[in-house]
């Protein structure tokens with residue numbers, strides 16, 4: 001294996017992996033041999049199911065409760081443990097609290113920014129020193145097409161995801177020479193609990209692929225970005241949207 005593709009000992013942390021895209025990502029990374037920290041805030045049963053599925057498939061994973069929006073929690077989630085340092089960090093946990101901007105209140109703004117953007121910053125800040133020391137690291141941040149183009153009713157969410165994209169580019173440039181890559185994935189409409197209330201009627205007609213995406217289709221892209229083979233891909237945002245933003 002060349003220096004560019006060697007992989008040192010460590011683990012993967014997927015925030016918000018009790019269901020949806022995070023759960024599919026945890027399974028995919030475990031399938032690549034990573035020990036996965038399955039993080040959840042309140043959905044313990046969902047997270048336990050993910051850990052069990054990973055074990056059934058021959059992988060290893062542990063449960064990590066913690067609210068990423070709480071400063072102390074996110075630092076604890078990233079701390080090195082028996083499973084080694086976090087060398088793959090997937091900042092996936094996210095929330096939306098929609099409303100037209102004149103009606104958005106401070107709590108709707110702050111909760112979305114804290115969960116989607118500030119947590120991404122804090123987790124990345126905590127993980128980077130160990131990654132740089134190992135000369136290997138993969139940070140993958142969940143953005144959204146809403147961070148690239150207008151989505152009325154989601155000013156807070158759009159701002160958080162556009163922030164994630166800007167953050168990703170700048171950090172990628174800061175750490176590129178240390179063997180650490182930082183990328184974002186921007187899903188379009190993916191069938192999860194997150195979109196349950198909007199996936200109605202003929203929404204798929206607006207998508208060139210004429211269908212919504214699956215969590216597994218997003219996880220496959222994250223899996224690639226986390227792999228040693230993606231060593232020369234950094235600072236990019238990969239859209240996974242069936243052509244929605246094309």
Ligand code: NDP
Nearest residue numbers: 016018019020021041042043067068093094144190192194
């Ligand atoms: P889900 O709502 O299905 O899952 C969200 C996960 O995040 C859950 O495991 C939830 O666990 C966890 N979570 C939420 N808040 C916190 C918190 N404060 N601390 C820890 N965990 C938390 O969402 P998706 O899988 O659909 O979305 C995942 C990511 O993808 C998000 O960042 C979202 O913005 C992004 N995305 C999704 C799209 C879609 O169409 N689905 C489109 C574009 C982007 P718990 O219930 O325990 O809190």
